[in-house]
Amino acid sequence: MADLTQFALRRIGQSVVVIWGIITLVFLLRFLTPQDPAALVAPDDASSALVDQIRQDLGLTDPIVIQYFRYLADVAQGDLGFSYGSGVHVNDLILGALPATLELAFAALVFALVISIPLGVLSANRRGTNTDAATNIISLGGLSTPNFWLGIMLILLVPVQLGVLPTGGRVGPTQDLVAWMAHMILPTIALGTYFMALLFRMTRNNVIEELNKEYVRAARAKGLPENIITVRYVLQNSMAPVITVAGLQLGLLIGGSVVVEAVFNWPGIGSLFIQALNTADWPIMQGILIVVGIGYVVINIVVDILNAKLNPQVSLS
Amino acid sequence: MKGLSAAPIGATLLAGCLGNGEPDVEGESGELFPDRELNLAVAGATDSTIDQHQTGGIQNGAASTLTYERLIDRDVDGNMQPMLATDWGRQEDGRFRCELREGVSWHNGDEFTASDVAYSVDRIQDPDVHLTSDLQGNLSGITGTEIIDDYTIDILSDGFNSYVETALSHFLGLVIVNEDWIEDREPDETAVNAMGTGPMQLVDVQEGGVSATFEVFDDYWGELPEWADHVDEVSINWIGESSSRVSGLRAEEYMIAESVPPADVPTIEEDENLSINTSPTSRVLKIVMDQRQEPWNVWEMREAMNLAVDQDAYINNVMDRFAVKSTQPTLPQMFGYDPDIDPIGYDPDRAEELIEEAGFSGIELELTVPTGRFLLGEEFGLALVDQIDSLSNVSCEADIVDYGNFTDAWGTSRPMDMDFFIVGYGHPSWDGRETIQTTLLDTDGQSRFGENPRYDELQDLFDQSIRAPREEAEELTKEMNRLCVEERCWVFLHGQQALIGHNNVLDYKGRRDELVTPLDSGLNQ
Numbered sequence: 001m002a003d004l005t006q007f008a009l010r011r012i013g014q015s016v017v018v019i020w021g022i023i024t025l026v027f028l029l030r031f032l033t034p035q036d037p038a039a040l041v042a043p044d045d046a047s048s049a050l051v052d053q054i055r056q057d058l059g060l061t062d063p064i065v066i067q068y069f070r071y072l073a074d075v076a077q078g079d080l081g082f083s084y085g086s087g088v089h090v091n092d093l094i095l096g097a098l099p100a101t102l103e104l105a106f107a108a109l110v111f112a113l114v115i116s117i118p119l120g121v122l123s124a125n126r127r128g129t130n131t132d133a134a135t136n137i138i139s140l141g142g143l144s145t146p147n148f149w150l151g152i153m154l155i156l157l158v159p160v161q162l163g164v165l166p167t168g169g170r171v172g173p174t175q176d177l178v179a180w181m182a183h184m185i186l187p188t189i190a191l192g193t194y195f196m197a198l199l200f201r202m203t204r205n206n207v208i209e210e211l212n213k214e215y216v217r218a219a220r221a222k223g224l225p226e227n228i229i230t231v232r233y234v235l236q237n238s239m240a241p242v243i244t245v246a247g248l249q250l251g252l253l254i255g256g257s258v259v260v261e262a263v264f265n266w267p268g269i270g271s272l273f274i275q276a277l278n279t280a281d282w283p284i285m286q287g288i289l290i291v292v293g294i295g296y297v298v299i300n301i302v303v304d305i306l307n308a309k310l311n312p313q314v315s316l317s
Numbered sequence: 318m319k320g321l322s323a324a325p326i327g328a329t330l331l332a333g334c335l336g337n338g339e340p341d342v343e344g345e346s347g348e349l350f351p352d353r354e355l356n357l358a359v360a361g362a363t364d365s366t367i368d369q370h371q372t373g374g375i376q377n378g379a380a381s382t383l384t385y386e387r388l389i390d391r392d393v394d395g396n397m398q399p400m401l402a403t404d405w406g407r408q409e410d411g412r413f414r415c416e417l418r419e420g421v422s423w424h425n426g427d428e429f430t431a432s433d434v435a436y437s438v439d440r441i442q443d444p445d446v447h448l449t450s451d452l453q454g455n456l457s458g459i460t461g462t463e464i465i466d467d468y469t470i471d472i473l474s475d476g477f478n479s480y481v482e483t484a485l486s487h488f489l490g491l492v493i494v495n496e497d498w499i500e501d502r503e504p505d506e507t508a509v510n511a512m513g514t515g516p517m518q519l520v521d522v523q524e525g526g527v528s529a530t531f532e533v534f535d536d537y538w539g540e541l542p543e544w545a546d547h548v549d550e551v552s553i554n555w556i557g558e559s560s561s562r563v564s565g566l567r568a569e570e571y572m573i574a575e576s577v578p579p580a581d582v583p584t585i586e587e588d589e590n591l592s593i594n595t596s597p598t599s600r601v602l603k604i605v606m607d608q609r610q611e612p613w614n615v616w617e618m619r620e621a622m623n624l625a626v627d628q629d630a631y632i633n634n635v636m637d638r639f640a641v642k643s644t645q646p647t648l649p650q651m652f653g654y655d656p657d658i659d660p661i662g663y664d665p666d667r668a669e670e671l672i673e674e675a676g677f678s679g680i681e682l683e684l685t686v687p688t689g690r691f692l693l694g695e696e697f698g699l700a701l702v703d704q705i706d707s708l709s710n711v712s713c714e715a716d717i718v719d720y721g722n723f724t725d726a727w728g729t730s731r732p733m734d735m736d737f738f739i740v741g742y743g744h745p746s747w748d749g750r751e752t753i754q755t756t757l758l759d760t761d762g763q764s765r766f767g768e769n770p771r772y773d774e775l776q777d778l779f780d781q782s783i784r785a786p787r788e789e790a791e792e793l794t795k796e797m798n799r800l801c802v803e804e805r806c807w808v809f810l811h812g813q814q815a816l817i818g819h820n821n822v823l824d825y826k827g828r829r830d831e832l833v834t835p836l837d838s839g840l841n842q
Contacts, residue, residue, distance in 0.1 A: 082505070083366075085366055085372075086366035086368070086371065086505065086508035086509070087371070087504040087505045087508055088366075088508050092505075096523075152561075152564075155560075156564060159564065159568040160564050160567045166570055167565040167568050168554075168556070168561055168565060168570075169554065170523075262557060262558050263558055263561055265527065265528075265554055265556045265558075267523040267528070274361075274557060275361065275557075278361055278557070
């Protein structure tokens with residue numbers, strides 16, 4: 001237990017350095033563009049005196065080192081600044097949009113797991129059959145289809161041609177449960193298909209590997225039914241890496257939802273990011289990058305710790 | 318949003334027509350609009366605020382005009398109509414009196430009075446009240462107000478100013494806000510809330526430019542649109558992805574979809590339940606030639622580029638029907654347009670001669686073509702490059718850049734190497750002087766006209782027009798247009814058309830100021 005605590009503390013310590021790197025990178029990114037934030041805040045026809053005044057108010061006339069440490073201190077205190085466009089606190093904007101993104105990412109993850117694991121097991125158990133071939137083709141399609149294209153095709157096929165399900169938008173589950181589910185289906189499929197295909201491949205390969213092991217042969221020799229062998233022994237032993245990857249994918253799903261959110265007009269941080277990009281609203285973009293970066297780091301730590309706890313083969317050193 | 322149970326409007330329309338011969342636009346549920354919602358899909362928001370004093374973005378107008386009002390309205394053809402002012406007129410030079418409508422209620426029940434108007438002017442104009450309103454420049458010349466009584470106010474200007482009517486009447490001009498409501502709130506609260514006098518009351522905003530939902534304001538002072546009886550909510554959905562807008566329209570989730578890509582027009586026209594509305598916008602497209610440097614400080618070169626461009630060819634072959642030939646800075650529907658100005662015409666032989674005479678034979682040009690902003694921007698940009706490149710003594714290449722990067726370079730650093738580029742400018746003022754002021758008289762502005770020897774003359778005409786009565790101002794604006802054409806201030810291209818897809822339940826009326834709104838629409842029944 002003491003080893004695990006030390007392991008966790010060590011990983012957290014490493015993560016602090018990574019997060020500091022993310023914040024520094026995000027701060028420096030703004031200086032790569034020629035845009036003057038003061039000019040963005042000022043009206044189109046503002047006098048140069050007014051732009052100068054705004055520049056001073058925003059602290060942009062300070063040396064870059066001062067600006068950097070001020071930014072670092074603000075972020076360390078959880079203050080991501082204010083939107084150039086609206087003056088709204090970036091924390092509020094992100095907190096307002098994050099639930100929708102997390103909701104979609106979790107739904108996509110659940111979709112991916114629910115489809116991929118049974119299919120992977122089925123495919124592995126029926127290796128070389130038509131079922132195996134069909135599921136492999138589906139997997140290949142899922143891996144090679146860009147999610148934005150899939151999203152557009154789904155919209156054209158389902159709501160436009162078949163007249164069912166909405167083309168986009170989000171309804172909160174507390175507002176109308178049925179409408180919430182209806183709005184979730186297509187974006188979830190669009191976002192989750194790639195991960196479903198990925199996890200399917202992992203599951204299939206792991207199950208095949210386990211099925212070839214001695215203990216499976218011994219179990220069969222003892223006369224245990226095939227479904228008991230599969231579910232109770234093979235599946236359990238082959239799931240650890242799948243669950244680890246699935247956990248790590250959650251971070252990718254959050255980051256990868258940007259395009260899907262745009263296609264489905266989903267009010268998450270992806271849509272917020274694109275809108276900020278279009279209006280050069282740097283504080284929002286920086287805030288989202290930091291939040292997503294920190295989220296990814298945290299998920300990694302949690303997965304590592306869980307893995308270390310659950311899998312005795314993981315070396316805590 | 319459309320619910321699962323919503324009956325397709327098209328099917329019910331058809332069913333209604335088959336019954337007794339009388340068109341019946343009501344669905345099986347007895348509703349014209351699914352779930353009694355009228356949803357609009359407009360192009361992505363240009364600002365992350367719905368505080369109309371903080372944004373100059375046209376796309377935000379779809380939402381703000383539902384809830385905020387002005388003293389004077391414009392109908393679909395641009396004619397001034399009473400709104401919060403019932404009567405108006407100039408008392409003397411520098412004093413423009415507005416008689417305000419009585420019995421107007423704000424959405425929170427407050428009474429609208431002259432102090433709200435005074436506050437609105439101050440909030441836009443006075444740095445002590447509101448430092449950075451994007452609308453400051455749109456109230457050009459207005460210096461303040463004087464309240465005569467609760468329902469009479471004088472708008473003060475620096476002497477006679479014929480621009481006042483313009484500033485009071487367009488949706489990016491003097492938008493009236495509720496003084497008490499604003500003063501009780503921080504700017505970040507007013508960015509995501511609204512309190513107006515308009516026919517729709519804001520009930521919800523999904524922040525980050527996603528959507529805004531309104532409900533009908535039952536105590537509205539004016540006549541509500543015909544469809545208001547059939548609708549509980551109106552939502553504005555800002556959707557940057559054009560295919561999503563069109564799909565939503567085809568699935569009958571959206572009643573109106575802005576900026577339909579031309580490629581989708583046939584699909585929509587084939588659908589018996591949908592139509593395309595095409596109307597001219599205020600956006601004029603041109604090629605800017607930076608007159609601060611060679612070769613564009615030479616008149617012959619500017620003339621040659623105009624002669625090298627075959628407007629008819631690219632408008633017919635590339636733009637299909639979605640452009641109107643431009644002959645001057647002002648578009649036909651605007652104040653100050655001069656119908657007597659002829660197109661410069663297409664004469665490549667003469668263009669080659671002029672280039673030779675100017676000593677630039679063999680010149681290599683690079684035309685910057687921004688993409689992602691203007692209708693068929695890349696397509697017509699490349700056509701223009703081909704036309705210019707086909708001159709025997711010029712080679713021309715395209716520099717295709719994303720519009721965001723284009724504006725970065727253009728708006729901040731203004732590099733000298735981007736001296737020849739396509740850009741469009743639009744403004745809902747219905748006044749040609751606005752375009753001339755912003756694009757030609759602002760020396761940092763779009764046309765870099767400041768180095769032209771006749772800049773002072775143009776400025777003088779503009780100043781005179783502001784001080785002149787409206788009829789005289791119109792003549793002076795025409796004169797400004799003639800001067801700009803004489804100087805070949807731009808390569809004149811075209812006025813952009815708006816392509817709005819709409820469901821046939823609505824009798825959609827396209828506006829010429831780029832505002833997408835259901836407020837002018839009736840019902841097809």
